[in-house]
Amino acid sequence: MSDSLASHSHSSSSPDNRATLTEWLNYMQQIHVSAIDMGLSRVLPVAEALGVIQSAKDDAYVFTVAGTNGKGSTTAVIAQICQAAGYKTALYQSPHLSVFNERVRINGEMVSDEILIAAFSTVENARLQCDLTLSFFEMTTLAALLIFSEADCDVWVLEVGLGGRLDVVNIIDPDMAVITNIAIDHVDWLGDNVEAIGAEKAGILRDGISVIYGAAEMPNSVQQTIDKHQATCYQVGKDFSYRENDSITWQYSNAAVTLQLPRPALSLTNTANALSAVLASPLKVDINAIEQALQTVKLAGRFDYREVHERHWLFDVAHNEQGVEFLLAQLVPLWQQHLAQQNTAQQATGKPATIKMLFSMLGDKDINKVVQRLTTAGLPISDWFIAEIDYPRAATTEHLQGILASYVDDAQIHEFARLQEATHAIINASQPQDLIVVCGSFHTIGEALSALETR
Template sequence: MSDSSLSTSNTPTEQSSLTEWLDYMQQIHVSAIDMGLSRVLPVAEALGVVQSAKDDAYVFTVAGTNGKGSTTAVIAQMCQAAGYKIALYQSPHLSIFNERVRINGEMVSDETLIDAFSKVEDARLQCALTLSFFEMTTLAALLIFAEADCDVWVLEVGLGGRLDVVNIIDPDMAVITNIAIDHVDWLGDNVEDIGREKAGILRDGITLVYGATAMPASVQQAIDTHQATCYQAGQDFDYREVDPDVWQYSNAAVTMQLPRPALSLTNTANALSAVLASPLNIDKKAIEQALQTVKLAGRFDCRETHNRHWLFDVAHNEQGVEFLLAQLLPLWQQHLAKKNSSEQVTSKSASIKMLFSMLGDKDVNKVVQRLTEAGLPISDWFIAEIDYPRAASTEQLQSILASYVDSAQIHEFKRLSEATDAIINDSQAQDLIVVCGSFHTIGEALAALADDDLS
């Protein structure tokens, strides 16, 4: 702990901007990721957020390797449609920080965030502790939810589960979407270690929705230790696609035909299972309304802009890419069929163009391997380095891609904004542009497109 981290001389004030507060909080701790609850708990208790959640709200906590954002979005939308006041916490954000903290679907204001940051900073200094950026901002979100007196809190775990700051709040309902190899430096390099960390969100006697058919022994051990009730995908609930607009969900108690949402059916089924297993009063009408309106930027996010067809997806590991490909292959066929009917376009004249970048501590090789071996007509790859400390370099991306595709298909740029402009200029209206690899890739591409709209 450095003296400067506990100094008040450089602390922003309530008159400071949100950007000034965010910059400050990124500088006051020795590392960006510092897992453990020993530092954050005294500050949380000083703020009263732990007791507030325990006394006043029903809490869903969602952990897992992939699909947390979609799952939390669906849970929140269903509860809101049923008339509850909903607090939703997600991370990271794509465009602006406020995306992380929502009440009834609306991002909270800069002023609300700044007020909470100021209170968290005061409590931190009183406790003479340093906190990471994620710890500070998560505490602020929890404080906002407590002060807003929300009925339901839907909380997305940032990293792992057991030692993540979100885990200071005892959940009433736990969801683990799936478990795969990711964040090996912090969670371990095998599914048993990772499963043990994610199952750390369990509490005695609560319900767990486990959203995958394969369960590590470490998760089952945690279920047994806590005497938790578990509903597992493929055993206790399942779903099937009926047609492009309808899907069917079933568990031991109900079978429902429902409108197809814009998000993954796997994550939607997990979310619905959690909602149905809760004591909340949420009827089929509210569920249907939620499924017709729920959306989440960057999750199989189809858009048309700049006279181009775009698909944005934050897939950044092997499992995430498998998820993307399972939906992308049918989408490509639908895209061709739609274009054929109106423009006489064939698969020979339309192609997929990839706008791609990743973080350097991810398994870039595995992701590229799966994308290149999936049988998709990817004609070109546009790559650039993300503006982020852990970004993979353009040279690293190029070297890996060159092992799988012809070098003539790889187009390198210094900035992602330049790659975004280039892919527009080098594509046709009938092509599909896929943007993937990281939350940061999606965020920078969307910012570049927004800037182009303003210019």
């Protein structure tokens, strides 16, 4: 893979000689006026020039996953099962938490800076030849698809960035589609009601393919798109189901099989949707591959429990109302379990264990609804540590404080200029028996994790 791509890398050293991954990422963020620019008209000629559409059609089995929440977990489980079954598996996800390379993986391994740079160079050449501008997401997605094509992967697992119909991932025809759920998010681009959003997400469907629908309620717009394409739909609660057995096993059932399986470190809802997609595909996957995959799959920032600096941390990228519901459904039982284990530490300090929140969001999200759910869930949240994320669309600390002040006492809100300061402060202000919950955005998690690494 690296040789064939590397051969392109010398052809466009470009005027300013971009030598590092960081230089390329910075450059690609500047060449197009809009960070998000929906539509495929600009990207299709470049994709055709690169040959990535034909490569996917001819050589790979493609899973495309859309939906409001749960796409990352769902794609991670699909990829892990396919890899465990012996398929050379490509996984494309976004955004990343710590390093860009997280977005582009082959058989679970992040691709190297060198491979990414070579691909960016090739995409840039094709873009210039087509005389088009592309957004950062379009450039980087095309590079990922080029890398998968060059690596001759058997299976491509692609996570849609935003919506579906007009997302650059949708230039590739999927063999199997997954729509995890439909909720209100990204209203500026997708619409402010579930019917409009459903129509956008269902834009990934193609004639005659299968689709997994991972929620009990289906908007009419999704059903109409399924009917139009004569797609075969498998919906949770109708065509497959799952239930928890205990903390270590769960049961999955569809019309053909009932499986008792090891419990993964990710949500069972997303795992069941992913498993349904693999089982509905023609890929040959046995029970051993499924069990092995579920025992090893993990995804940073998705109900991600860690012990760092003698503190208990839970990282979750929940950033909208539905995501927070999902988080709370798992957090309440975890808290009970945590309390039972922390008895000794509490006795040593004489202080009860509490939950402390490290929190920040993007300004275009419904912060009020998220805060309302978190503060009314009946959890003993003693303090909120807030700061502005280092990102153009970040909510200001003042804005966060203003919303929080409607729900909790001012004395419980601790404001900081940067998330790194807030992360260090929350360690100093907490006890070993406390649970620190970090949520609100991918960027919140990423900055907190990097602050913990540098402390």
